[in-house]
Amino acid sequence: xxxxxxxxxxxxxxxxxxxxxxxxxxxxxxxxxxxxxxxxxxxxxxxxxxxxxxxxxxxxxxxxxxxxxxxxxxxxxxxxxxxxxxxxxxxxxxxxxxxxxxxxxxxxxxxxxxxxxxxxxxxxxxxxxxxxxxxxxxxxxxxxxxxxxxxxxxxxxxxxxxxxxxxxxxxxxxxxxxxxxxxxxxxxxxxxxxxxxxxxxxxxxxxxxxxxxxxxxxxxxxxxxxxxxxxxxxxxxxxxxxxxxxxxxxxxxxxxxxxxxxxxxxxxxxxxxxxxxxxxxxxxxxxxxxxxxxxxxxxxxxxxxxxxxxxxxxxxxxxxxxxxxx
Amino acid sequence: xxxxxxxxxxxxxxxxxxxxxxxxxxxxxxxxxxxxxxxxxxxxxxxxxxxxxxxxxxxxxxxxxxxxxxxxxxxxxxxxxxxxxxxxxxxxxxxxxxxxxxxxxxxxxxxxxxxxxxxxxxxxxxxxxxxxxxxxxxxxxxxxxxxxxxxxxxxxxxxxxxxxxxxxxxxxxxxxxxxxxxxxxxxxxxxxxxxxxxxxxxxxxxxxxxxxxxxxxxxxxxxxxxxxxxxxxxxxxxxxxxxxxxxxxxxxxxxxxxxxxxxxxxxxxxxxxxxxxxxxxxxxxxxxxxxxxxxxxxxxxxxxxxxxxxxxxxxxxxxxxxxxxx
Numbered sequence: 001x002x003x004x005x006x007x008x009x010x011x012x013x014x015x016x017x018x019x020x021x022x023x024x025x026x027x028x029x030x031x032x033x034x035x036x037x038x039x040x041x042x043x044x045x046x047x048x049x050x051x052x053x054x055x056x057x058x059x060x061x062x063x064x065x066x067x068x069x070x071x072x073x074x075x076x077x078x079x080x081x082x083x084x085x086x087x088x089x090x091x092x093x094x095x096x097x098x099x100x101x102x103x104x105x106x107x108x109x110x111x112x113x114x115x116x117x118x119x120x121x122x123x124x125x126x127x128x129x130x131x132x133x134x135x136x137x138x139x140x141x142x143x144x145x146x147x148x149x150x151x152x153x154x155x156x157x158x159x160x161x162x163x164x165x166x167x168x169x170x171x172x173x174x175x176x177x178x179x180x181x182x183x184x185x186x187x188x189x190x191x192x193x194x195x196x197x198x199x200x201x202x203x204x205x206x207x208x209x210x211x212x213x214x215x216x217x218x219x220x221x222x223x224x225x226x227x228x229x230x231x232x233x234x235x236x237x238x239x240x241x242x243x244x245x246x247x248x249x250x251x252x253x254x255x256x257x258x259x260x261x262x263x264x265x266x267x268x269x270x271x272x273x274x275x276x277x278x279x280x281x282x283x284x285x286x287x288x289x290x291x292x293x294x295x296x297x298x299x300x301x302x303x304x305x306x307x308x309x310x311x312x313x314x315x316x317x318x319x320x321x322x323x324x325x326x
Numbered sequence: 327x328x329x330x331x332x333x334x335x336x337x338x339x340x341x342x343x344x345x346x347x348x349x350x351x352x353x354x355x356x357x358x359x360x361x362x363x364x365x366x367x368x369x370x371x372x373x374x375x376x377x378x379x380x381x382x383x384x385x386x387x388x389x390x391x392x393x394x395x396x397x398x399x400x401x402x403x404x405x406x407x408x409x410x411x412x413x414x415x416x417x418x419x420x421x422x423x424x425x426x427x428x429x430x431x432x433x434x435x436x437x438x439x440x441x442x443x444x445x446x447x448x449x450x451x452x453x454x455x456x457x458x459x460x461x462x463x464x465x466x467x468x469x470x471x472x473x474x475x476x477x478x479x480x481x482x483x484x485x486x487x488x489x490x491x492x493x494x495x496x497x498x499x500x501x502x503x504x505x506x507x508x509x510x511x512x513x514x515x516x517x518x519x520x521x522x523x524x525x526x527x528x529x530x531x532x533x534x535x536x537x538x539x540x541x542x543x544x545x546x547x548x549x550x551x552x553x554x555x556x557x558x559x560x561x562x563x564x565x566x567x568x569x570x571x572x573x574x575x576x577x578x579x580x581x582x583x584x585x586x587x588x589x590x591x592x593x594x595x596x597x598x599x600x601x602x603x604x605x606x607x608x609x610x611x612x613x614x615x616x617x618x619x620x621x622x623x624x625x626x627x628x629x630x631x632x633x634x635x636x637x638x639x640x641x642x643x644x645x646x647x648x649x650x651x652x
Contacts, residue, residue, distance in 0.1 A: 153493065156497070167478075170480075
């Protein structure tokens, strides 16, 4: 039975969306979506979640829900009707699956988003907030931390279709004055991240340690990632939705890099399981060697900062996982 | 009856493709494609043209031809089989039509290219050369002339799908070692550009003057473009196909900007029709105010420069149009 995170919610910001704002969370049943629905409801918004399924239905009790597929335009139009702010967290593929079938990925991501943009335009939506992929749109970075204006040369079809969606958002604002924001989120982790559906390395590693399975790592474990706690991501989404400024694309990360090997050591410490020896598997072509996002832009524009300390966030994740997966 | 351009072909470069290289020109029946097929044949390559149609069949006499649609994967595979170099000049839409139906544009451009990439990979093609759009991928420039590493925020769906194709080429080289080059071509003009199918402003304006129709201009005519003669573009394609270096994306333009009003005046002078008064129509949202490409990268990497003087190129275009459209 999942429990909410042990971490108290961040202090409510002034300058957020006015209570009662009508918000739709597309992909509201997923990892980030679940947190966002809960956060918006706690802040007094009118929330509708939309998606194929709820990963953790208990966590969404009391949230209005409309089940449907992103590619079902009629269902999408019903979900969006009357919304002031639309959060777009949809996209079923992973970097690995997208490279196996890039055409399907492009259809599920870019083509479906084009339909969504037409629907939002017709429904006079005030703002669309899109969760893009800070870990894949930049490709192999020339320098870290990576600022938003760095080159974008993805090494996964997943990153390309996310980037195409960003470009279509820019286009629709130019042509049709549909306002938007893009959050390029680093590697989010925390409660409600499935450990078995390739959603993230923290959940997968933690679950394997908890269940005494071999801890498998792609490559030598020296790849560096920027891990950001999911409640901080939800906070960034709410903050950016209410923000009015010239910038529309924001990195969201911790601003710090950690190697997968270091993450394994920290999880082992939190779980009090010393002596974990990872099993190394071949590296994946879609993995960039290092990804750390520069988060100055969002901090300077909105005041958002990642609030949750790394080890406290790992503790909260472990606490949730103990209740949910044992 | 079209005649070849009055301009003698540029001196053949040393360091080009070895004679007898097997080349396929996808979109070989179009404006640039017709020139490229002729140029490759004149250089002693084995050339196959592929496309839905030949705009000027007389110009392609003696060129091996396979008729087919870009979306027909079996036909595409037949065309590419055995090719060492594939020139990709396909893409049926225009910036205006693409914005009306961005989904169709993305399918015709990016999705069809993904199929092509799989075909090229299976056929062990040595190099793929893609004609991208220097006039649309950058969007509204922060500064001119625009270098290749400038931001790319298109204001047309056309530009977005061209950009997506560029990214997929990068991805396939990373994942599958399929080599490629991208030419971001400015506004090409010259013989074999249809004056009636919205292929370019020079052909359209010249044809209207020649046939005593009102000279219509979108907006106030002060938008600035970079006009490059099509024979220079064909030269750039051949040059880049043979080039081996770290850079893979190259601007191709004249490096100079001309306003549409100045172009009208120059065409009027070439045609000896003084006193032309354009009719101004509303500006189009897809038109960037200014587009001039920085061509230092291709010059420094390959030695290519645009060789044909502006007025001589206009004369050659007029000479061809007089024979073809009167």
